[in-house]
Amino acid sequence: MQLTNTENLIDKYNVAGPRYTSYPTVPFWDLEHFDTQKWHQGLLSFGKKEIVENGLSLYIHLPYCESLCTFCACHKRITKNHSMEGSYIDALLAEWRMYLNILGVKPTIKEIHLGGGTPSFFSSDNLERLLTGILKDAHVSENQAFSFEGHPNNTTEEHLQTLYNLGFRRVSFGVQDYDPVVQKAIHRIQPFEAVENVTKLARAIGYTSVSHDLVFGLPFQKLESVRNTILKTLELKPERIAFYSYAHVPWIKGNGQRGFEDDDLPTAGEKRALYEVGLELFEQAGYAEVGMDHFALPGDELFVAMSEKKLHRNFMGYTTQSSRAMIGLGASSISDIWGAFAQNAKDIEAYKAKVFGGTLPVEKGHILTEKDLFVREQILNLMCHFETAWTDDQFGIIDSEELQLSLQEMETDGILELRPSGLVVLERAFVRNICMVFDQYLSKNMKTEKLFSQTI
Ligand SMILES: C[S@@+](CC[C@H](N)C(=O)[O-])C[C@H]1O[C@@H](n2cnc3c(N)ncnc32)[C@H](O)[C@@H]1O
Ligand code: SF4
Structure with a gap:
């Protein structure tokens, strides 16, 4: 039977499926045919030439947050205690040193992304120690792309300035939604002024690409409230906007603090309508859709990469760098050298124990x-x-x-x-x-x- 309208298509095709930040997707990795020895070999066969001339991407996972947002699907640990910052940074530096020993050359770094959790949970002094420790044994590519994820509630001028001095020019801020009812349900109270303040600070310091993360499909979202969130976002004209489809995965991240029931979520059709509101408003404001869930202003590098067919997708999402070697440092991080994937231990203590014991904290992987x-x-x-x-x-x-x-x-x-x-x-x-x-x-x-x- 020929389907003629979007509603029927949504009914038919709304199934559980991957977001394809990798292929094969993690649940289908062939663990039996993977071991750390093969991972070492994979890194070496990848070639020193590639690592020195074409350069590496580094993803660094900083897994702590001060407060739990109950919609969140990221790997994180919630704590207000900051005393472990130093030892986590020590572990990241020790892990990097192991990679340098395996590679046996001074690599060129093309891209660094600090993700989380919340990188701005860490003090700027600790972030500086981490990055200077990494960069001192590497060349930095001429057109490097260094970016970090900041929480608007705790990103300070000092964070922004310190990272800018180290070469960071891109920052993404988690916004999600400005509606008070939605914010309460997802346990993320964040006023517009906080986002406005960090966005303006970043621009004043010299960041050339500010991105805001919004999510559609959250509990209690309505067409009008999403429209309002988007209009507020457009007032600040971020160069990029991530407009993520809410991934409802309660079996992984279930917790007792959730301020909503499954019935409070929009239906698939309503969710699609929320997306359409975004699409229309972003396009009217001069943004172009990039990939599956991003919008960018013409001139932003993500937009340019799309226009030149150079857009790439990996565990960090869409990127402008086609580097085929991405090393992930930190608990739960995934490395990708095109022909193989490896994931670090997700548990922070297990990750640290391995690193401080002198072995790579890789827990599983897949050879393609x-x-x-x-x-x-x-x-x-x-x-x-x-x-x-x-x-x-x-x-x-x-x-x-x-x-x-x-x-x-x-x-x-x-x-x-x-x-x-x-x-x-x-x-x-x-x-x-x-x-x-x-x-x-x-x-x-x-x-x-x-x-x-x-x-x-
Ligand atoms: C690591 S957080 C960003 C940095 C910082 N922790 C913050 O929240 O501001 C990464 C982003 O992933 C998105 N995200 C997290 N959980 C999600 C989910 N279940 N579905 C869709 N997007 C999600 C959110 O937009 C969030 O801002
Ligand atoms: S959305 Fe950001 S701050 Fe909130 S729990 Fe997830 S990683 Fe932490």
């Missing part, structure tokens, strides 16, 4: 097969450029009647257009569903409800 690499490329193309192409030979690796039928059905539903050796996404809302058809680890009747959030 030839088939994985082909599918990874297709999924990356779809998530970044909303189209992909292949040669018949390559496609033969995964070709099957089931795959052909699924693609044809999606074409009939109007969400993609098949080309002789490739496809173009017509309905971007369903890009994750299209990627799922290529995913070799998902089978049609598999139960994915407790693994992934809903695609819409």
